[in-house]
Amino acid sequence: MIKISKQVDYGIQFLQELAKKEANSPLSIADFSKKSSISFLFLQKIAKKLKDANMVTATKGANGGYILKRPLSTINMKELIETIDGSFGVVDCQKKGKACPKEKKCGVKPLFEGVNEQVLSVLSSTYLM
Secondary structure, eight states: OOOOOHHHHHHHHHHHHHHHSOTTOOBOHHHHHHHHTOOHHHHHHHHHHHHHTTSEEEEOSTTOEEEEOSOGGGOBHHHHHHHHHOSOOSSGGGSTTOOOTTTTTOSSHHHHHHHHHHHHHHHHTOBOO
16 A cells, blocks of 8 residues: 655645745744644654755744745655655665565566556655645
8 A cells, every 4th residue: 555654744734834834934843743743853853854855944043943945836745755755666676776686586566667657657746735
C-alpha cells in the first residue's frame, strides 16, 4: 500500500499554517505544536528538513519562528516527500541509489517501474495549494 508518512502529513499541515500567516510574520513551533497536538520535537525535525530545502526560513529570538520562503503553489508532493522522507519508490528497488540482489531474476521489476513512474507523475503534478 502506498502511504504518506506522518512526517510528510505534519509537514504539509505546518506549511499550510505558515501560508496563512502575514508576510514576514513567523510561526513558533511551540505554538503550532500546542494548536495541532503534534510533538514539538517531531515538528522541530520536520522544520529543519524544510529549512534545509529552502522551503522555510527561521528567525531567532523571543518573536522568532518559521516563515514560508516559497509559495505553496511552487512546492509539489514529490519534492516534499523526498525532502522529508528521502528518495521515493513504491518499492525499495525503485528508490534512487537502491540496488536489488534479485534484480536479474525479478519478474515484477517492469511492473513496479511502471507503477512508480505513474505515482511520481501524480506526485510531481500535485501542488500544496
